[in-house]
Amino acid sequence: xxxIRVHGRGGQGAVTSTELMALAAIxxxxxxxxxxSFGPExxxxxxxxxxxxxxxxxxxxEKVYQPDVVVVLDPTILKIVDVTAGLKRNGMVILNTSKDExxxxxxxxxxxxxxxxxxxxxxxxxxxxxxxxxxxxxxxIKASGVIDIKSMETPLKKRFGRIAEKNLNAMREAYEQAQ
Amino acid sequence: xxxxVGIEVSLAASEAACAADVDVIAADPVTPQTHIVExxxxxxxxxxxxxxxxxxxxxxSAMSACIGAAAAGARTFTATSAxxxxxxxxxxxxAPSLRTPIVMVVANRALSGPISIWNDHSDxxxxxxxxxxxxxxxxxxxxFDLIIHAFRVAExxxxxxxxxxxxxxxxxxxxxxxxxxxxxxxxxxxLKPYNPQxxxxxxxxxxxxxxxxxxxxxxxxxxxESVLNGSKKVIVKAWKEFAKLYGRSYKPIETxxxxxxxxxxMTMGSVTETAMTAVDRMREKGIExxxxxxxxxxxxxxxxxxxxxKGIKALAVVDRAISFGxxxxxxxxxxxxxxxxxxxxxxxFGFISGLGGRDITVEMFxxxxxxxxxxxxxxxxxxxxxxxxxxx
Numbered sequence: 344x345x346x347i348r349v350h351g352r353g354g355q356g357a358v359t360s361t362e363l364m365a366l367a368a369i370x371x372x373x374x375x376x377x378x379x380s381f382g383p384e385x386x387x388x389x390x391x392x393x394x395x396x397x398x399x400x401x402x403x404x405e406k407v408y409q410p411d412v413v414v415v416l417d418p419t420i421l422k423i424v425d426v427t428a429g430l431k432r433n434g435m436v437i438l439n440t441s442k443d444e445x446x447x448x449x450x451x452x453x454x455x456x457x458x459x460x461x462x463x464x465x466x467x468x469x470x471x472x473x474x475x476x477x478x479x480x481x482x483x484i485k486a487s488g489v490i491d492i493k494s495m496e497t498p499l500k501k502r503f504g505r506i507a508e509k510n511l512n513a514m515r516e517a518y519e520q521a522q
Numbered sequence: 523x524x525x526x527v528g529i530e531v532s533l534a535a536s537e538a539a540c541a542a543d544v545d546v547i548a549a550d551p552v553t554p555q556t557h558i559v560e561x562x563x564x565x566x567x568x569x570x571x572x573x574x575x576x577x578x579x580x581x582x583s584a585m586s587a588c589i590g591a592a593a594a595g596a597r598t599f600t601a602t603s604a605x606x607x608x609x610x611x612x613x614x615x616x617a618p619s620l621r622t623p624i625v626m627v628v629a630n631r632a633l634s635g636p637i638s639i640w641n642d643h644s645d646x647x648x649x650x651x652x653x654x655x656x657x658x659x660x661x662x663x664x665x666f667d668l669i670i671h672a673f674r675v676a677e678x679x680x681x682x683x684x685x686x687x688x689x690x691x692x693x694x695x696x697x698x699x700x701x702x703x704x705x706x707x708x709x710x711x712x713l714k715p716y717n718p719q720x721x722x723x724x725x726x727x728x729x730x731x732x733x734x735x736x737x738x739x740x741x742x743x744x745x746x747e748s749v750l751n752g753s754k755k756v757i758v759k760a761w762k763e764f765a766k767l768y769g770r771s772y773k774p775i776e777t778x779x780x781x782x783x784x785x786x787x788m789t790m791g792s793v794t795e796t797a798m799t800a801v802d803r804m805r806e807k808g809i810e811x812x813x814x815x816x817x818x819x820x821x822x823x824x825x826x827x828x829x830x831x832k833g834i835k836a837l838a839v840v841d842r843a844i845s846f847g848x849x850x851x852x853x854x855x856x857x858x859x860x861x862x863x864x865x866x867x868x869x870x871f872g873f874i875s876g877l878g879g880r881d882i883t884v885e886m887f888x889x890x891x892x893x894x895x896x897x898x899x900x901x902x903x904x905x906x907x908x909x910x911x912x913x914x
Binding site: 361362365366368369370372374375376377378379381401402403404405406408498 | 526527528530554639640692693694696697698699700792793795796798799879881882883884
């Protein structure tokens, strides 16, 4: 089982990203669970959302306290939230940032494995808005390898309709760029 | 074999009502039930479900409208949560008395105060004695299946009682997970069109719900109690037929790894899955622990329960609500009274946890089991314990 925690701000689509990921995994025949950290979330306030993906039925409903992967949609979160809290040994942080790895490690003291992508720039280019959830899905899929990127097409098309193609392009670009 | 689809459990609940081909839905949105009625209103508006959707102004009206619709012979569905259920309270008691087979999903939420939108069982425990059949779902699949089952049982001429299907708010209602859905045509094999025994019809007027004078009230209540207790055999039979048709089998009480257990956890609702993981983890460490859970809460399956606890030394009952002033939780109180007088009773220890949305973790279950083993060895424990409470 892989457990993923997504950090973002209300309105950035953290919850949507976990839902899409779970739907894609279930379409692949896997078992998955996606749920938000339920609360009076406001636009702009730090929020969390969770996904579990496994080959067999998932039998726990506690929040994800020890994630294998942490996804950070918004770099400003790093100043106020310890995104690495509970991260498993060999766990990975996938970060939206325009900074390079050395600078990120120095500024935020992150020791864990990292994958970086400038998702805000990609989202601005592809969507014209700094909404990075679908973009970050590309980086997450590349870095975790937990599902096939092609599996994202159906749930994204269903969710976004006529703007699905733009979101798919943003996701694919991040998939190529993530490192 | 039907394919598992990824869907939010609330939407699956709406799809179940849709597959059951309901005629009337009367509901008012309330967190965390909202998505259920939102989706049903969509299904009706889009023409996918041929039903009357009544967006009433309150839950008191919702239940009144449901009773009216069911009395007129319609297959009727509603859903609510804590404050809505509380507002409905007066009318909830009338539905079984009128033998109106309404199905209601309760997305369980804590009652105020302090104001909480999050999950526990205080809302449904306040309606414990309302005379409805009550089941508790463990996961999304069960929510779907129990709703279909609920209509079948409710409308059985031997029963004709309303049914509440409980599903934990947020921890179940707002989760996306894989569910094997049944289509309306698949469900139609199991659920025949509702054939009411008596209907309100202006052409052949009858009276429903007249005053119960002291000469009649006791007998009416006796009938309500008899039919509710008698419904158990229909409930069990309907589950067996469900298993035959769709391959998923359900019982009033489920046990998990109870063989040779020193302590058996007792749960109700979606925490059961987390408890299973805790049991697996502790069994790996050599701790002999098992799990038992109630799927059927009313009528309380007393014979099944007494059979299930045979040979078990200690029970750790996990309640999701406080029975104020009664020194414990409602499930634990019921467990104790159901055991009174039974031979070879297990020791019973009560724990209350997960109030107002506080997360119930695998670790918490491990703590509960450790405590229960300690108390069982000593032969006594506290009346009940509030797990994880900060006293200062």
